[in-house]
Amino acid sequence: MVVSLNEPLDMHLHLRDAGMLDIVAPLSAETFSGALVMPNLVPPVTTKEALLSYRKRILDAVGESTFMPYMTLFFKSDYSAGFLEAVKDDILAIKLYPAGITTNSEGGVSGFDLKELAPVLDAMSGLGIPLCVHGETGGFVMDREAEFIPIYEKLAKNFPDLKIIMEHITTKEAVEALKRFENLYATITLHHLYITLDDVAGGLLQPHLFCKPIAKRPEDREALLDAALKADPKVMFGSDSAPHPKDAKEAPGCAAGVFTAPIALQALVQLFEKHDALDRLQSFVSDNAKRIYGINPPEKRVILENSPYLVPDIYEGTVVPMFAGRTLEWRVVSAG
Amino acid sequence: MVVSLNEPLDMHLHLRDAGMLDIVAPLSAETFSGALVMPNLVPPVTTKEALLSYRKRILDAVGESTFMPYMTLFFKSDYSAGFLEAVKDDILAIKLYPAGITTNSEGGVSGFDLKELAPVLDAMSGLGIPLCVHGETGGFVMDREAEFIPIYEKLAKNFPDLKIIMEHITTKEAVEALKRFENLYATITLHHLYITLDDVAGGLLQPHLFCKPIAKRPEDREALLDAALKADPKVMFGSDSAPHPKDAKEAPGCAAGVFTAPIALQALVQLFEKHDALDRLQSFVSDNAKRIYGINPPEKRVILENSPYLVPDIYEGTVVPMFAGRTLEWRVVSAG
Numbered sequence: 001m002v003v004s005l006n007e008p009l010d011m012h013l014h015l016r017d018a019g020m021l022d023i024v025a026p027l028s029a030e031t032f033s034g035a036l037v038m039p040n041l042v043p044p045v046t047t048k049e050a051l052l053s054y055r056k057r058i059l060d061a062v063g064e065s066t067f068m069p070y071m072t073l074f075f076k077s078d079y080s081a082g083f084l085e086a087v088k089d090d091i092l093a094i095k096l097y098p099a100g101i102t103t104n105s106e107g108g109v110s111g112f113d114l115k116e117l118a119p120v121l122d123a124m125s126g127l128g129i130p131l132c133v134h135g136e137t138g139g140f141v142m143d144r145e146a147e148f149i150p151i152y153e154k155l156a157k158n159f160p161d162l163k164i165i166m167e168h169i170t171t172k173e174a175v176e177a178l179k180r181f182e183n184l185y186a187t188i189t190l191h192h193l194y195i196t197l198d199d200v201a202g203g204l205l206q207p208h209l210f211c212k213p214i215a216k217r218p219e220d221r222e223a224l225l226d227a228a229l230k231a232d233p234k235v236m237f238g239s240d241s242a243p244h245p246k247d248a249k250e251a252p253g254c255a256a257g258v259f260t261a262p263i264a265l266q267a268l269v270q271l272f273e274k275h276d277a278l279d280r281l282q283s284f285v286s287d288n289a290k291r292i293y294g295i296n297p298p299e300k301r302v303i304l305e306n307s308p309y310l311v312p313d314i315y316e317g318t319v320v321p322m323f324a325g326r327t328l329e330w331r332v333v334s335a336g
Numbered sequence: 337m338v339v340s341l342n343e344p345l346d347m348h349l350h351l352r353d354a355g356m357l358d359i360v361a362p363l364s365a366e367t368f369s370g371a372l373v374m375p376n377l378v379p380p381v382t383t384k385e386a387l388l389s390y391r392k393r394i395l396d397a398v399g400e401s402t403f404m405p406y407m408t409l410f411f412k413s414d415y416s417a418g419f420l421e422a423v424k425d426d427i428l429a430i431k432l433y434p435a436g437i438t439t440n441s442e443g444g445v446s447g448f449d450l451k452e453l454a455p456v457l458d459a460m461s462g463l464g465i466p467l468c469v470h471g472e473t474g475g476f477v478m479d480r481e482a483e484f485i486p487i488y489e490k491l492a493k494n495f496p497d498l499k500i501i502m503e504h505i506t507t508k509e510a511v512e513a514l515k516r517f518e519n520l521y522a523t524i525t526l527h528h529l530y531i532t533l534d535d536v537a538g539g540l541l542q543p544h545l546f547c548k549p550i551a552k553r554p555e556d557r558e559a560l561l562d563a564a565l566k567a568d569p570k571v572m573f574g575s576d577s578a579p580h581p582k583d584a585k586e587a588p589g590c591a592a593g594v595f596t597a598p599i600a601l602q603a604l605v606q607l608f609e610k611h612d613a614l615d616r617l618q619s620f621v622s623d624n625a626k627r628i629y630g631i632n633p634p635e636k637r638v639i640l641e642n643s644p645y646l647v648p649d650i651y652e653g654t655v656v657p658m659f660a661g662r663t664l665e666w667r668v669v670s671a672g
Contacts, residue, residue: 140554141538142478201537201550202477205590210541218476250588254541 001306003269003330005282007033007297009289012132012167012187012238013261014038014103015058015069023316024243025061027262031335033286033300034068036132036238036293039095040104044074048087055090066298066336072132075109077116081123092293093130093165094120098148101136102212103242103255108134112151114158121159130163130185130293131155135174136213142197145213146173156181163292168192168240170213172223178234185292187238188228190267191258191322196221207249208320211242212256229275231283236292239264243319260322263311267323269304269330302335337642339605339666341618343369343633345625348468348503348523348574349597350374350439351394351405359652360579361397363598367671369622369636370404372468372574372629375431376440380410384423391426402634402672408468411445413452417459428629429466429501430456434484437472438548439578439591444470448487450494457495466499466629467491471510472549478533481549482509492517499628504528504576506549508559514570521628523574524564526603527594527658532557543585544656547578548592565611567619572628575600579655596658599647603659605640605666638671 013035015025028035037058039045045054051071058069073079073087075096097108109117124131135152136144156164166174166186178184195215200206209215227235241264242257249255260267265285272281290296309331311323349371351361364371373394375381381390387407394405409415409423411432433444445453460467471488472480492500502510502522514520531551536542545551563571577600578593585591596603601621608617626632645667647659 140532141534142553196476198477201546204592205541205543205546205588207541207543207588207590210537214537217478250586252541252543252586254543256540 003278003281003304005265005285005302005304007286007290007300008265008302009033009237009286009297010035010239010241010261010264011236011289011293012036012038012189012240014040014240014242014257016243017041017054017057020243020245020318021057022061023318024241024259024261025058026063026065027315028241029062029065029067030262031265031302031332032067034070034295034297036070036072036092039072039074040097040102042104044104044107045072046074046076048090051087051090066300068297070295074107075120075131076107077109077120079120079123081119084120084123084127084129088127088129091129092295093132094124095132095134097134098136098138101134101138103257105134112154114154121155121162125159125161130165132165132167134168135166141214142216145169145171149173149177152177152184153181156184159183168213168238169224170216171220175223175227178227178232185234185236187236187240188224189238189240189258190260190264191215192221192224193228193271194267207254208322208324209258210254210256211240211258225275228284229272229277229280231280231288233288233291235284236289237268237285245318246314246320249320258322259319262315263321263323263328265302266304266309266328266330266332270328300335303333304330305333307331339614339617339640341601341621341638341640343622343626343636344601344638345369345573345622345633346371346575346577346597346600347572347625347629348372348374348525348576350376350576350578350593352579353377353390353393356579356581356654357393358397359654360577360595360597361394362399362401363651364577365398365401365403366598367601367638367668368403370406370631370633372406372408372428375408375410376433376438378440380440380443381408382410382412384426387423387426402636404633406631410443411456411467413445413456415456415459417455420456420459420463420465424463424465427465428631429468430460431468431470433470434472434474437470437474439593441470448490450490457491457498461495461497466501468501468503470504471502477550478552481505481507485509485513488513488520489517492520495519504549504574505560506552507556511559511563514563514568521570521572523572523576524560525574525576526596526600527551528557528560529564529607530603543590544658544660545594546590546592547576547594561611564620565608565613565616567616567624569624569627571620572625573604573621581654582650582656585656594658595655598651599657599659599664601638602640602645602664602666602668606664636671639669640666641669643667
């Protein structure tokens with residue numbers, strides 16, 4: 001049995017920089033036509049110069065592969081309208097992080113004072129630049145996303161012309177919120193379709209499955225799965241693939257992030273097939289994103305076949321993927 | 337300022353065996369007058385011979401210190417009344433584990449069929465042997481204890497003359513359940529008075545705070561704190577101090593358990609002082625247990641003073657304690 005996907009898109013991807021970028025960018029480029037690249041470097045990407053330079057480093061790392069890095073800026077409330085106008089053709093979106101909520105987000109937003117945010121959000125609305133949001137409060141880890149939903153709603157209501165993407169949603173509350181505002185969209189990761197907190201800490205502790213937002217309850221996973229499997233037109237695939245060196249993941253104080261980019265399509269096909277929803281995968285993994293963002297990514301057809309695929313234990317001796325050392329039921333046989 | 341505690345008791349302690357026993361038993365014996373020793377060795381303690389032999393190994397490890405190891409058997413539903421009669425003077429309680437729920441519990445109880453359990457529980461009631469229970473189902477990690485409460489209630493109702501101790505409770509539901517049956521009691525650990533899931537996985541991942549039952553929500557911790565600080569007559573201190581080698585705690589697939597025995601009294605005094613409840617600590621850490629179990633432990637007075645105590649990073653190069661490398665506000669100045 002064979003599955004064919006056209007222009008698969010990963011609408012939430014961490015490519016990092018330097019040595020890690022050189023390892024992970026080619027892996028995404030192997031099977032994806034393009035990806036929305038997150039700007040939380042150290043320092044974060046906040047200038048046109050940094051943006052173009054990072055884009056060039058990504059393309060250098062990717063080499064000959066067909067792969068479009070859709071770029072993002074790190075949200076700052078003091079961007080001028082002139083600056084946004086000047087960068088609008090170089091970016092696909094701006095990513096907002098609450099301060100300190102995840103890896104390299106220290107320079108993010110504290111409080112969500114509409115007066116403070118309005119000039120930039122109004123300018124973005126006018127220029128048609130979508131806002132991607134890491135929506136978590138600083139509250140109890142299982143409640144952070146649900147607690148953030150009133151902020152999403154405040155933004156959606158006050159900026160009706162702004163496309164707002166709730167990134168890597170993990171709760172049934174977030175799935176419900178999507179229905180209440182026309183201008184709210186969401187990305188869903190691979191790992192949140194597969195795991196709950198039980199997989200992270202229900203048996204032995206599994207640092208390679210530790211991420212932010214943390215995997216939630218079984219009923220939350222069910223709600224995400226329902227939205228993804230029917231390819232709800234407001235949701236898109238975004239892996240939030242977030243590589244950290246093996247040593248950093250396996251030491252106490254392990255950083256948050258699951259590395260899924262190179263195995264994401266294989267695992268998605270497996271999941272959608274299991275739920276008899278293969279006919280919706282093209283929408284979830286590409287068409288919805290094309291429509292929501294209005295993009296036309298480079299042509300790439302990826303063919304997968306139903307044949308055992310042993311996931312590597314580690315890539316370049318550095319990064320451990322989800323399903324490391326385990327066998328998936330689907331492998332990529334060609335991409336291009 | 338000085339605090340004096342008489343006969344501190346740790347009513348839930350894992351001393352392990354062999355090399356680990358030799359490291360940890362003297363540390364408990366330094367500050368505790370006695371402890372209820374858990375039987376989940378490999379293989380578990382299920383015979384009189386194993387019991388007496390383990391007790392001797394503990395006493396050998398403790399050496400000259402005054403320390404009473406109160407012994408437990410690993411619950412089996414096929415113990416005969418004659419066997420229980422023969423061991424009753426050698427044990428203080430029998431510990432029931434649901435099969436596979438925590439470290440070395442594979443031989444525990446599957447299902448809670450009263451018909452199967454009744455012969456042993458009736459014999460225990462008649463002989464006055466309390467039943468200690470690790471009360472978790474195999475459900476979602478945050479729900480396991482609350483889901484087990486109907487089983488506690490079934491046991492409490494059907495065996496009204498059996499003292500049942502809900503071990504290491506972690507939820508407000510368990511605190512509530514205590515009030516509903518006269519024959520239900522509970523132990524509370526140090527770490528569940530200090531931490532929630534936020535401390536384990538809310539920031540970076542902290543394997544040394546990963547335990548079973550997992551630390552729960554802030555409102556759960558508040559309920560435990562309320563019961564401990566007022567020294568509710570049905571609750572006792574039981575550390576559930578559970579040493580694992582540093583390597584095992586810091587690798588992927590980290591085992592569950594927090595090692596608190598050597599710093600427990602210092603941290604309890606700090607906590608009770610902070611909440612202006614020092615006058616209840618003697619009851620929580622000794623008197624309640626004496627009364628509930630009807631024991632008369634060897635005399636030991638422990639004096640602590642309000643003076644900085646730097647917790648070791650590691651004991652004997654092997655076991656990392658809670659608060660490793662941090663400074664507590666109280667130190668033990670004498671014990672004997």
